[in-house]
Each structure stands twice: as structure tokens, then as C-alpha cells.
Amino acid sequence: MLSYATKRALIAIFTLLVASLVVFTMLEIVPGDPARLMLGMNATEDAVHNLQQQMGLNQPLAIRYFSWLGGLLTGDLGKSYTYSVPVFDLIKERVAVSLPLAAISLALSTLIALPVGIFAASKRGEFSDTLAMGVAQMGVAIPNFWFALLLVYVFAVTLRLVPAGGFPGWSAGFGVSLKSLILPSIALALPQAAILARVTRSALLEVLGEDYIRTARAKGLSRRQVLYRHALRNALIPVLTILGLQFAFLLAGTIIIENVFYLPGLGRLVFQAITQRDLIVVEGVVMLLIATLILVNLLVDLSYAAVDPRLRRRS
Amino acid sequence: MNIGKALANRSFCVGLIVTGMIALVALASFVWTPYPVAALDIASKLKPPSAAHWLGTDHFGRDILSMIMVGSRNSIAVASVSVAIGAGIGVPLGLWGAASGGYIDEVLMRFNDLVFAFPALLSAVMITAVFGPGAINAIIAIGIFNIPVFARVARAAALSLWSREFVIAAGAIGKSPARITRDHILPNLASLLIVQATIQFSLGILAEAGLSYVGLGSQPPMPSWGRMLFEAQTMIGLAPHMALFPGLAIVITVLGLNLLGDGLRDVLDPRFR
Secondary structure (H helix, E strand, C coil): CCCHHHHHHHHHHHHHHHHHHHHHHHHHCCCCCHHHHHHCCCCCHHHHHHHHHHHCCCCCHHHHHHHHHHHHHHCCCCECCCCCCEHHHHHHHHHHHHHHHHHHHHHHHHHHHHHHHHHHHHCCCCHHHHHHHHHHHHHHHCCHHHHHHHHHHHHHHHCCCCCCCCCCCHHHCHHHHHHHHHHHHHHHHHHHHHHHHHHHHHHHHHHHCCHHHHHHHHCCCCHHHHHHHHHHHHHHHHHHHHHHHHHHHHHHHHHHHHHHCCCCCHHHHHHHHHHCCCHHHHHHHHHHHHHHHHHHHHHHHHHHHHHCHHHHHCC | CCHHHHHHCHHHHHHHHHHHHHHHHHHHHHHCCCCCCCCCCHHHCCCCCCCCCCCCECCCCCEHHHHHHHHHHHHHHHHHHHHHHHHHHHHHHHHHHHHHCHHHHHHHHHHHHHHHCCCHHHHHHHHHHHHCCCHHHHHHHHHHHHHHHHHHHHHHHHHHHHCCHHHHHHHHCCCCHHHHHHHHHHHHHHHHHHHHHHHHHHHHHHHHHHHHHCCCCCCCCCCCHHHHHHHHHCCCCCCHHHHHHHHHHHHHHHHHHHHHHHHHHHHHCHHHC
């Protein structure tokens, strides 16, 4: 009998393998020859042939898949067709923008959502609950890139407090770089926070209706104590699930938001690569994002076990 | 469904009215828009809202209200077809998994996990890289993302139904799993699926807007809310109304659908009362 964690990890690895096969096949059926694309229209047949040989393009599909897969594992994602630099280096440079952006937004949305959700649940049915959930209902319906545009209009164009877009690069100074991530992170965080707050509230309310909560109250614990000591911990599982699911939306959101603020992150990279038909870059970025997603969901699954000991014994 | 109970539910009523109005606007756009949607009028470009142009004009002097009206068709079409794809494939898979159990169920769920690893945006990125941009890509990408959502909902609910006495009784009198699924499982899932469809529809509207904003959705000259926002971006200092109204259209539509979904859930599913 495999342990819960091992089983989950094996499933994640399997999913990752199949996903890599899907990504490879998808981008393999694209018409057009990368070697010809790199050399331009006037290349001689010989030159094209040589480059094909060099890039291993004339090898059978299966061999190319396994050498690409082997590359993935060792961090060698191939060379960009247009920039002629390793894809890994391109991605590394861009992750330095996308990752902080995603991390700040995730932290921000959790910091907003949990207190609001807990507050609303503790004031169930009162005016403040209705108000908070009304705002959350609005927040869920607002597309983050539109919210971003409004933020740009108010804080960058009208008030001139922060830059409207662009990124000076971390080498230009931590402060200025962070400043250019403020609006993007808020734009990403608020709609996420709205969803999370709603889930937190309803998860808490469900738990508060359980018998053991009544028992805890009956033995003399205050409402506060019951809320924080008994209810919150048990309400955490659905909240964690949504956090994991939201990560996919966060990644997608990051990619879109980067375009609003002209941030040189993974999103900009992948769109440039599409326009330039630099498929090996698209392949690399998509694989990286999928791998991140699968890893995050694995961590969420494993953290259930940490939060809920009952799951540890079940496999 | 109890009509009286439905009409007493505020979310349901507001949601129904808003959604109905959006649908009417989309239908009306086939026979009437204030101006022809592609009519350029450079002389009156970037005009703020006025009596002549209720929601103002864009950088080509096109009437924004007309573009929003026609754009609603695009949003609705993409969202509804992708819900149909998701439900059409996902629900049977979920029901099949629940009815079969064992390794078939396990394989289907792993397939689900796999599809789940491809958010609509990434699928759209890949599809666009392969086939070039277009509204069809958006439909396929969002539709694919909807499949595991419907499969999970259908499977989870079907599994709990399979242990109910009336289902066990149907099995005892010799009905095949396929017939039990058709006669007893599916009808009892209908309300749950309708609620999920409403939620996915509103997510589809948001996803379509996002995809066409980054150029992966429908292409010009077909107006789309997302691309209108993209075009508004460079004009934000000069003509903020260009960014305001298409965004409001998205928010109102999504809000209406979400309220409708919440209301439907309350009305159709007594467990959530």
C-alpha cells in the first residue's frame, strides 16, 4: 500500500509526462521548418540542411521527444530561434519579474481575503456581512486587466503616483522596481481576494453549523475561541483547495497583466515568441507553467494531510 | 422548479433580469445599432459620451455603444459554445466514471487531472501558436478547460446518488448501469449541472475577454469587448470612456450571470438553503 504522499507524487509525475507529450506533439505539427525560419528566405538548401542536422531536426520524432525531455530535466530547453540564446536564460530573466508579481499578488489576496471572510462569517446576516459579500460579488465579476486599466488611469495618469507601465529591472534598484509592481499586484490580487473571501466565509459557516462546534460552545468556550480554535482550522481545507485552483488563474492573470503594464515577464515573452513563431520558446514557457501548476496542486494535496490528520491515515 | 420560490429569491430575479437584458441587447444588435458598427468617422474620433454618441466614440470615430452591442454576440457565442463543449464531453465522462468505478474511473480522473493542468490561457497560447489567432481558438481553449470541471461535478454528485436506495433498487430489478444513469442519475443531476453551466458561462465571458484582450481571441473587424479594452489602453489618458464602457459591459454581464447562478442554486438545490 502506497502512502498518500507517494501516490500523489507519482500521479503528478505521470501527469507531467503526458502533458509534456501533448505540448511536444502540439507544437510539432506546426507547419514551417525552424531551420528555414532562422536562416531567412535567402538561405541556400545546403545551409538549411546543415542547420537541420545541427539542430537534430532530421531525427525521428520519438528520438527528438526524448532528447527534448532529457533537456527539460537538465534545464536545457534548447536555443531560441530568433535570439539564438538558450531558452533557459530567456526564461530565467523573465521569471525574475513574473514570480515576484505572482507571489506578491498571492500574499496580498490571502491577506485581504482571510480576514474579510472570517469577519463576514462572524457577522453572518448583519449589515457588514452583506456589504462585504456585495463587494466580493462585484470583485468576482471584474476582469483583472480592466481593473488594471482603471488603476492606471487613476494612479498613474491622473495622480501620477506610480509609473503607468514598464519595469526598470532589479539592477536599477529594489525600490523603483517594486514600485512598478504595485499596481500590477493590486490588479491581480483584488479579484482573487474576492473569490477567496467568499469561499472562506462559506467554509467557515458550514463548519460553524457542525455538532462539535455546538459542543465546544456548550462547554463554555466563547464565540471567538470556538471560531479560531475549532472552526478556522477545519474550514481551511476548502480554502486551500481554492488557493490551489486560483494559482492557475493567477498564472494566466500574470501573463495578461504583464501586457497591461508592459512588464518584461513570461507573459510578454510568450506573446513575442508567438508573433515571431519562436516555437521552442513557447514550448519552454508553456511546459514551465504547466509544471508549476502541477507542483502547486501536488503541494495543496499534500498540505491537506498536514491540515487534516484523518487524511494521513487514508491512502 | 417552484416559480413562487424563484420569484421570492432576490439574486435569482435580479440575475434573470440582467441576463435577459443582455440577451435582448445581443438579439437587437442583429436588426439595429445606433450606427453601423464598422462606420469610421475620423472627424468625430475620441468624443466623450454625448447625445449623438451615448457612450462616445473610439480612436476611429466608431460608435462605442454599437460596438458593445455587437460585441455582446461574440462574448455570448464563445461562452455558450464552450459551455456546450465542456458539458457535452465532461458530463458523460463523469457519469461513465461514476457508473463504472474501478480502473475506468481512475483513468478518467487522471485524464481530468491532465486537462486541468492546461488553463484556458495556456491552451489558447498553444492553439494560437499552431493555427494562428481566432475566435474558434478561444472557444476550443475555454471548452477544453470546461471539460474536467463538468466531469468532476457530474462524477461527484453521481457517486453519491449511486449509493441511494432508489438507485440500488433500480439495479436490483435488472436495469443496466447505462439505463440507471439515464433514468435516475441524470435527471437528479440536472439542477446541479444547470447551476454549474451558469457559473462556467460567466467564467467563459471573462476568459474570452482576457483572450481577445491579449489578441488570442476573435480578430478585427468583429468587435469584441476584450479587444475594445486593448485598443482603449493606449488612449487611456485621452479617452478614458473608451476603457470604461466595454469593461462595465463585462462586469454587468458577469455579475448578472453570477447572481442568476447563486439564485438558481438556492431555488433548485434545497441543501444550500
